[in-house]
Amino acid sequence: MANLIDAAKSQIDELMSDAYNKAVQAGSLPAGHVLSGAVEIPRDTQNGDYAATHALAAARNMKMAPRKIAEAITAQLDLSGSYFGRFNMAGPGFINFTLSDKWYKDVLRAVETEGEAYGACDVGGGARVMVEFVSANPTGPMTIGNARGGVLGDTLAAVLEKAGYQVWREFYVNDAGNQVELFGKSIEARYMQLCLGEDNYEFPENGYHGDDIRALAQLIRERDGDKYVTAGADERVRAFVSFGLPYNIALMKKHLERYRINFDQWFLESTLHESGYVAETVNLLSDQGYTYEKDGAVWLKNMELGADKDEVLRRANGFYTYYAVDIAYHRNKFVERGFDRVIDIWGADHHGHAIRFKSTMTSPALGIDPSRLDFVIMQMVRLVRDGETVKVSKRTGKALTLNDLLDEISVDACRFFFNAKPDTHLEFDLGLAVRQDSENPVYYVQYAHARICSLLSALGAEGHDVSAIAGVDASLLAHETERDVIKQLSLLPEEIKLAARDYDPSRINRYVIELAARFHRFYNACRIKGEEENLLAARLKLADAVRVVIRNCLGILGVTAPEKM
Known part of the structure; x- marks a missing residue:
């Protein structure tokens, strides 16, 4: 898995070290030092593609002016067989390097050799990450917030896979607790209103x-008639929950599959209660002195663990809180299932909970290294149409759901737009998402891919197929674009490595938009069809490499790469 950026930087370190050793032998630099420094890609590459700071870094230890050190080093630099064609000194002691034809050819060679795998790296080393x-609570349809979280989670998982991790995608189903009880009572009320009249219940x-609650009640009545009118309220609620939850979960799966999201597991909260795992987890904390009783409830000493407040684990009525269940669930992830790292994608309203929960994980009673748990907190989404905010409200039922959105906006546009930087508020312009012009970023990128495919097809029909890199003269690709x-x-x-490190898959969006922009500039500045054969072959090879990389990026994003538009 080639990283030609790293290769170039490493080679500069080697060239500088060799030059230093020669300078020592020549008597122009003192012996006994290790020459090291940063190798950076400057914003302005007019003076060189890379800038090395080794001379500046060595000045104090060598007790010499950086410029003098740089002069001694450059006097011994030998670029033969390297990725660099020339070098120069600048400022107080920077040494700049300009890339040679060999490096440019090797980039194209790496794309050709690795194909669909190009861009992958192995920083993850096979570690298991959930x-x-x-x-989302299975008490209603998925919202726009869920739409954003779905894309961020799925794309982050894809980035981590490209970075060498074994990734497990999981949906945690809150199928127990107060919200489920309220869900059942809501269906019950609508069912009874259907049977007895709206004013009579x-x-x-x-x-x-x-x-959606009215629809569930209607389905039950169509199936069972007025059967439950004479039943007890508790019996009705249990029956309606037993019908409504599986129905909603199946609908969630269907809608998420439409969104190109598939999970390795839908983990049911109820299994933690049924197995006694929640009680066992709370008992572990109690046995080691991390809980106390107050007003009949069991409290976690979370302030002793670094949080800003203590948390109730079991209420006076004997029911376990969401916080206690969450501890048990994370213990299950680490202790029972052995994940090396867990990443939770949570909404902005969970920010305080995430901070307190991280403190909880420090408890020795749980046997979990808290550094293995990370949170990605995503900010809110504002939908805009024609400059006006689209109002959404889950509680009143006026929400624009994920499925509604996919009826209006393509899956490609939704996935591309929602994969914005997680920690920033997102303004989703519904009008922009359906535009078919360069202002729409996903259209702009897809058009670049389709444009290349059309070019390859047209030139292929004329007998100009894409050549293997071995037969391409990369020195002809000398135009700035x-x-x-x-x-x-x-x-x-490098972008995949950084996206995995920072849990920021939006880097791939920005990267591929810039690649499409650079391709369009090249295509508009440099003719391909009708050029002399060697130049045509080189430019065709370059275009094909762009096609491969755009396709790879769109694959990570879960976006299609059309060949015609």
């Missing part, structure tokens, strides 16, 4: 008002 995301004050495209191609392995 990404838990969406995890009171709807719960804090119930779920959505049309050509070099800029190849430099951008070389960055993908």
